[in-house]
Amino acid sequence: MVVVYSTNYYYVYCPEGVESRYELLVFNGDHPCLPLTDFYHDCKGRISQSSALSYLQTLLPFFTWLDNHSNYQGSRVQWSDPPEAIRVAIEDYLMNEMLCKVKERDTFRFVNLTQKSPNTVNRFLSSVKSFYKSMIYLRQYPFYNPLIDSQAILNDYRSNTEGVRINKPRMPSMGGTEDPIPTRRLTDSFFKLINEEWQPQIIDYPDLPYQVYQLGKKANWSDREMIIARMLFETGARASEIIELTIGDYRARKSFQEASTFNKGSHGRKVKFLRFSKDTVKRLNQYINTERRQLDPNHWGFDELPDSAPIFLTEQGTPLTYESWYYHWNKAMVKSQLKLNPHKARHWxxxxxxxxxxxxxxxxxxxxxxxxxxxxxxxxxxxxxxxxxxxxxxxxxxxEAHDRMLDSMEQREHDYNTNRKAERKQKPQLTHIKNSSDLEFDHDLQELLDGLE
Incomplete structure (x- = not known):
């Protein structure tokens, strides 16, 4: 299973039947790229698999750019170069490739997003920062993390330990003689986003799910892929919250149209539920008792399966992972030339x-x-x-309200012109007022008119 990008770097999943400590290998052309391979597996141990894969995918074009376009003192920048060179390369990448504006400060850089900047700038910086964190931990990078502002950490430590008395520790906060320690500090990142704000995407295309289902059929999706896709659009859940469902999660709810699942940051605790259509329920039950039963090591159906059993299995009978599922999703999207991240189903x-x-x-x-x-x-x-x-x-x-107003204006204009044609045939009649005291005038209206002068 190979995932190809428009870069020199790509990753390959370990073939079936081959024993390896790596489930995924990254290549640069024909040569293995062990730093990125080791990063993925180290990162996967700290964060979710889907996030680790997202970080890896973000780094692939950056590494290609380093090989082909980076420049520091007349030479190409290598990932293993000292922090000074890495920071220059990242700054160039942010300005030239991600169309950001970068402002220099004493010990760090401010990064401003522009209208042309992609919404992945934050993810890119997080990916690079995480990469060097892994390389330092694995003892493959002998310097400090280029993405961390060491001076900010030092200043933060000083501000939290030094008191108003010279060369004396801070007095206890309850004493009231020291300024309170701020609960929040400026991020320790060397590149600080100062106008970055997460914006959910508005996807107001009613037929999007059905378009995706048709693409899945053309890509020969199995019942498993089709059920997961339907659940994405019907529940608004994240892909991992669906892929990692267990039989017990489905049994835990009273309604056969619901299943319990975890939430981002709940550390595996089942804190919410998903609700899906009756048609998806039929497809799910059919999958569990047919396609899944054939893959299950014990060939058990729904009634025999324990609560801990995963609902979705791979072709080898192991629990389905995000990476294995995403391969099928991405294959359908690439084949149809549709750029659709599965998370957009949640926005839809x-x-x-x-x-x-x-x-x-x-x-x-x-x-x-x-x-x-x-x-x-x-x-x-x-x-x-x-x-x-x-x-x-x-x-x-x-x-909508403005359109109604414009329609009303158009109708009034038509009525006015029609009536005016009729009035042209009649001689205008003017009323002559000899004395203004004969008029009954609204004083509130007069105040309004005076205010408009």
Whole structure:
């Protein structure tokens, strides 16, 4: 299984039947790239597999750029060069490839995103920082991490340990003689994003799921891939929250249309549930008792399986991983030339749910109640996340109201012109007022008119 990018670097999964301590190998052309290979496996031990793979995919084009375009004192930059060279290369990459603006400060750099900057700048910096963290831990990089501002760490330590008295430790906070230690400090990153703000994507294309299903059919997806794709759009869950479902997660809910699952940051605790369609339930039960049963080492069906058994299996009968599933998703997208990250299904779900809320609710109270239900279902830590989606619908409501106003103006213009033609045939009649005291005038209206002068 090979995943190819428009770079010199690519990764290959370990072939079936081959024993290796690496489940994935990274190559540079025909040569293995052990630093990136070791990084992936070390990173996978600290974060989720999907995040480790995302970091690796972000680094592949950067390593290609280092080989072909980087320059430090007249030479190409190698990943193993000292921090000074690495920082220059990253700064050039941010400005020339990611179209960011970089401002120099005493010991660090401020990074400003522009309208042309991709929304992956933060991920890129995190990936490089994590890469050097792994290389230092594995003793393959003898210097300090180029992505860390060591001076910021030193200043932070000093500010938290030095008191107002010279060469004396800080007094206890309860004494009230020292300024309180700030609860937050500036990030220790050498490259600091100063205008980076996460923005959920608005995907208001109603037929997107069905387009994806058709692409899956053309790519010969199995029932497993089709069920996971349907769950992505129907539940709004992250791919890993679906892929790692167990039989017990499905049994844990009273409704046959629901399953318990973990959430990002819940450390495996099942803190939320997913709800999907009756058609997906039929497909899921059929998969468990047919395709999955054939792959199961004991050939057990739903009733025989223990709660700990994973719902989705690989062709070897092992628990399905994000990487194995993503290969099939990516294959369908590449074949159709459609650039669609599976996480966009989550944005599509929220956009569609909000549209439905606005369509069926009759009062503002109903809208707010249903939005609160959606927030609880999504398990958003920050309730303000929904405001970006609301802004989209507020703008859309303004467009609809504005269109109605324009239609009304057009009709009034037509009526005016029609009536004017009729009036031209009649001689205008003017009313002569001899004394203004004969007029009954609205004083409030007069104040308004005076204010417009």
């Amino acid at each position: 779900f929220v956009t569609t749910r909000l549209r439905e809320i606005y369509n069926i609710s009759k009062t503002e109270a109903e809208i707010q109640q249903r939005k609160n239900e959606l927030i609880k279902y999504m398990k958003w830590r920050n309730e303000d996340t929904i405001k970006v989606y609301e802004h989209y619908f507020d703008e859309e409501k303004h467009r």
